[in-house]
Each structure stands twice: as structure tokens, then as C-alpha cells.
Amino acid sequence: MIMTQRKNCDLIVIGTGPGGYVAAVRATQLGLKVACVEKSERLGGICLNVGCIPSKALLDSSEYFHLAKDHFAEHGINTGEVSLDLPAMMARKEQVVEELTGQVRKLLEGNDIDIINGTARHAAENRVEVTNTGDGDPVVLEAKAILLATGSAPINVPGLGFDGKYIVSSTQALSFDAVPEHLGIVGGGYIGLELGSVWRRLGARVTIIEMLPKIAASLDGQVTRTLERLLKQQGLEFRVRTKVSKAEIADGKVRVTLEADGKETVLDCDKLLVAVGRRPLTQGLGLETIGVETDTRTGQVLVDEAYRTNIPSVYAIGDLIPGPMLAHKASAEGIAAVECIAGLPGEVNYDAIPAVVYTWPEVASVGLTEEQVKERDIPYCIGTYPFSGAGRARCMGEKDGFVKLIAHSKTDRILGVHIIGPRAADMIAECVLATEFGASSEDIARTIHGHPTFSEALQEAAMAVRKCSIYAS
Numbered sequence: 044m045i046m047t048q049r050k051n052c053d054l055i056v057i058g059t060g061p062g063g064y065v066a067a068v069r070a071t072q073l074g075l076k077v078a079c080v081e082k083s084e085r086l087g088g089i090c091l092n093v094g095c096i097p098s099k100a101l102l103d104s105s106e107y108f109h110l111a112k113d114h115f116a117e118h119g120i121n122t123g124e125v126s127l128d129l130p131a132m133m134a135r136k137e138q139v140v141e142e143l144t145g146q147v148r149k150l151l152e153g154n155d156i157d158i159i160n161g162t163a164r165h166a167a168e169n170r171v172e173v174t175n176t177g178d179g180d181p182v183v184l185e186a187k188a189i190l191l192a193t194g195s196a197p198i199n200v201p202g203l204g205f206d207g208k209y210i211v212s213s214t215q216a217l218s219f220d221a222v223p224e225h226l227g228i229v230g231g232g233y234i235g236l237e238l239g240s241v242w243r244r245l246g247a248r249v250t251i252i253e254m255l256p257k258i259a260a261s262l263d264g265q266v267t268r269t270l271e272r273l274l275k276q277q278g279l280e281f282r283v284r285t286k287v288s289k290a291e292i293a294d295g296k297v298r299v300t301l302e303a304d305g306k307e308t309v310l311d312c313d314k315l316l317v318a319v320g321r322r323p324l325t326q327g328l329g330l331e332t333i334g335v336e337t338d339t340r341t342g343q344v345l346v347d348e349a350y351r352t353n354i355p356s357v358y359a360i361g362d363l364i365p366g367p368m369l370a371h372k373a374s375a376e377g378i379a380a381v382e383c384i385a386g387l388p389g390e391v392n393y394d395a396i397p398a399v400v401y402t403w404p405e406v407a408s409v410g411l412t413e414e415q416v417k418e419r420d421i422p423y424c425i426g427t428y429p430f431s432g433a434g435r436a437r438c439m440g441e442k443d444g445f446v447k448l449i450a451h452s453k454t455d456r457i458l459g460v461h462i463i464g465p466r467a468a469d470m471i472a473e474c475v476l477a478t479e480f481g482a483s484s485e486d487i488a489r490t491i492h493g494h495p496t497f498s499e500a501l502q503e504a505a506m507a508v509r510k511c512s513i514y515a516s
């Protein structure tokens with residue numbers, strides 16, 4: 044006999060990704076009684092299970108493999124013949140995911156958050172039905188507020204339907220059981236570049252096909268050009284201004300038809316990763332039942348500055364709503380949304396969200412690109428400094444890349460910082476803080492940076508804005 048359980052709380056959070064679980068914890072700190080619904084057995088969302096974390100685990104492992112194989116000798120370390128144990132590398136990645144998702148469960152349990160495993164669907168403005176639960180019995184939850192944090196799914200391109208074996212999404216590309224001889228990747232965004240780097244380092248031939256004239260199109264142009272050059276040196280192949288019109292499977296290969304300059308060519312590969320972007324995951328959520336408004340073009344849930352939808356009790360955050368699809372953006376919105384629900388002035392500064400591409404070298408940026416500054420007619424000055432001039436980078440044998448700082452030419456306020464180089468992902472934090480505080484380039488220039496560190500390159504770039512760099516010629 045089916046027994047429907049009924050529960051009441053202050054807030055229902057649907058989805059336990061970096062948006063949902065962070066929001067749930069903050070809500071309990073604010074005194075709300077919270078229930079979280081998650082359809083997957085493991086908590087943590089795309090980020091922890093098939094996104095940020097497993098991709099970075101593989102990027103780190105494959106980087107070690109590449110260093111051991113090709114660079115240890117220059118440091119005087121002889122490791123003999125270096126070989127790849129892919130199952131062990133994958134098992135380590137799984138272990139990292141297992142540990143971190145387990146930590147999220149402990150975190151939620153430790154905060155007395157009711158975790159309900161199952162698929163949530165709106166039944167009314169304040170009511171959610173959960174089916175496919177562990178014991179099979181549906182659960183009906185009622186709350187004053189409901190926070191949607193169901194994230195996103197890969198975009199399916201017509202003619203390139205995922206079959207999970209030959210034509211794959213990032214999820215399968217994180218778990219190949221052998222290194223493909225030739226991996227084709229549709230999309231030169233950060234997911235394509237990161238996963239392309241992993242498999243290239245492990246020995247695959249990798250061809251990245253991009254419709255636009257350049258890869259990583261949202262980055263500063265000067266950074267993109269350097270990134271493309273460095274990735275080409277690592278053996279990645281690029282076909283830009285090229286469209287994929289179809290892909291067929293024959294004799295265990297993927298035959299991809301490409302169109303460029305009005306001509307058709309064919310590319311044969313063993314696997315084709317389609318990474319052209321992600322779409323908000325609203326399907327099956329019952330938004331139409333209660334009339335939650337979505338963008339007719341993008342499918343994103345529309346919210347006001349308090350993350351409230353057109354239905355007063357329903358809020359949304361993360362990949363589900365407009366803005367960059369990034370884990371830290373989802374978490375910041377989760378905190379702001381529940382603060383608004385609790386009557387506090389929660390908000391997110393969208394001008395100070397860092398973006399990172401975890402290739403090697405890494406790329407990290409915050410604020411406006413030089414192209415955007417020009418487009419907006421803002422008077423600006425630029426300071427750049429190469430990592431080849433930073434002692435620490437030389438010690439590590441990492442001298443590619445540079446720091447570029449863009450400041451307002453009249454007020455000196457920092458408008459954007461773009462870093463391509465070793466440890467850019469960590470260095471950008473100082474620039475985000477500077478942006479958040481409305482700092483000037485002189486503030487960074489006069490801040491004492493430890494020696495020898497990578498961040499000295501940032502200080503020199505800041506000095507170069509006013510032509511005061513000590514080391515730049």
C-alpha cells in the first residue's frame with residue numbers, strides 16, 4: 044500500500060548542487076527549518092559529481108603524468124619509463140568525488156537539514172511532491188518558501204544526439220575507460236578546452252571544432268590569442284569558423300561532417316564530445332502547474348533582484364537563472380536568496396565574479412575585457428607584465444603567459460584583470476577583492492607582495508599602468 048508522507052518546513056530547497064546545499068546551510072543559520080530534495084543518490088550536484096571536481100581531479104592527475112613524462116628530467120629527476128594506469132587515475136577521481144559528496148551529506152545532516160532523496164515537482168505554490176523516493180512512497184512537502192536550484196544539463200545539438208558511447212557529453216568524457224586515439228570536441232569553451240587538455244596529455248589526438256572565429260570567446264582577446272598558441276604547442280588542434288553539420292557512426296568510428304568557408308570536409312574520430320553549452324534544467328519540475336515564468340528563448344527561470352520568481356513563494360538560483368554558469372556564482376546567489384527570504388538585504392555583485400579556465404597555463408579573469416571597455420567608450424590604461432619576468436615562475440620552469448590589468452584612465456579604478464599563467468586561478472582572488480572594494484591600480488601597485496611569488500607579476504602589471512614597473516623594459 045502506498046503511504047504518502049506529509050511534512051512542513053520553512054524552506055524547501057530543490058537540488059543539492061553548490062547553489063542548493065550552500066543556501067540550505069545559510070538558511071538554517073538564519074533560523075529556518077529546511078528540507079532539501081535531491082534526485083541523485085549522491086549530493087553535491089553537477090559540480091561535485093560530474094563537473095568542477097572530477098574534471099579538476101583529472102586535470103591535476105594528467106598534468107602530473109605530463110610533467111613526469113616530459114619535464115621531470117629538466118629538474119634532474121629520472122623516473123625511468125613513465126606509464127599510464129588509467130583505471131587507477133579514474134579510481135582516484137572517484138575517491139575524491141566520493142569523499143566530497145559524503146562531506147556535503149555530513150554538512151547538511153550536521154545542520155539538521157531534512158534530506159529527501161527523490162524527484163521534486165511543484166504541486167501548488169507552497170507544495171512540492173517528491174516521487175521516486177528511496178522507499179517508493181511519495182512525500183508531500185509544504186513550506187512558506189521554495190528555492191529552485193536544479194541546475195543545468197548539456198545542450199543536445201540536432202544531428203549530434205548523445206549516444207553515450209561515441210557521441211558523448213562531458214559526463215562520459217570524464218570516465219572513458221581507454222584513451223581515445225582521436226577525440227573530436229565540438230565547442231571551444233572552457234569545458235571543451237579542459238577535457239581536451241586532459242585527453243591530449245594522456246596521449247589522444249584532440250581536435251577542437253569551434254563555430255566562432257576564436258576559442259574561449261568571452262575572454263580578453265589578447266589572452267585568447269596566447270591561450271590558443273600555447274595549447275597548439277601542446278598539440279591540440281583547432282578548427283575555428285567551422286560548423287559541424289552531422290556525425291555518423293560507422294565501423295566503430297565517428298564520421299563528422301564539417302563546414303567551413305562554404306566547403307564540406309570530413310573528420311574521422313573515435314569519440315566526439317559535444318560541449319556547446321548547457322541549458323537550465325526545468326523539465327518535469329511542474330513550473331507550468333503554478334505558472335512560474337521562464338525566458339521563452341533560453342528556458343531560464345526569471346527572477347527579480349531578490350531571486351524571487353513571479354510566484355511570490357518561489358525563488359530560483361544558480362545555473363537555472365541568467366548569468367554565468369559557475370559553481371561560485373550559484374553559491375553566492377544561494378546565500379543572497381535565503382538572506383532575502385529571511386528579510387535581510389542579500390545581494391550578489393555580478394561585476395566581481397571570477398572566471399577560470401583550468402588549462403595549463405591557467406586563465407583567470409574578473410571584470411571587463413579590453414574589447415568591452417572599448418565598446419563602452421570608457422577611457423582606459425593598461426599595464427601588462429610577463430611571467431618570464433617573475434623569479435618564482437622561472438624557478439618552476441613556467442614562464443609562459445602574463446598579467447593584464449585594465450584601469451580607468453581618469454580615476455585609476457580597476458576595470459578588469461586578465462591572467463594567463465601558472466596559478467592564475469588562485470591569483471585572481473586578490474583582483475576580485477580589489478574589484479569588490481573599488482580599488483585603483485595604484486592600490487595593488489603599492490601593496491607589498493611576497494618575494495618570490497607569482498603575484499609579483501600582478502604588482503608589476505599594476506605598476507605598469509602608470510609606467511612605473513621596476514622590471515619591465
Ligand SMILES: Cc1cc2nc3c(=O)[nH]c(=O)nc-3n(C[C@H](O)[C@H](O)[C@H](O)COP(=O)(O)OP(=O)(O)OC[C@H]3O[C@@H](n4cnc5c(N)ncnc54)[C@H](O)[C@@H]3O)c2cc1C
Binds near residue numbers: 080372
Ligand atoms: C565538466 C564541467 C566542469 C565544470 N567546471 C567548473 C569549474 O571549474 N568551476 C565552476 O565554477 N563551475 C564549473 N562547472 C559548472 C558548475 O558545475 C555549475 O555551474 C554548478 O554545478 C551549478 O550549480 P547549481 O547548484 O545551480 O546546480 P547543479 O550543480 O547542477 O545541481 C543541481 C542539482 O539538482 C538536482 N535536481 C535536478 N532536478 C531535480 C528535481 N526535479 N528534483 C530533485 N533534484 C533535482 C540534480 O540532481 C543536481 O544534483 C562545470 C560544469 C561541468 C559540466
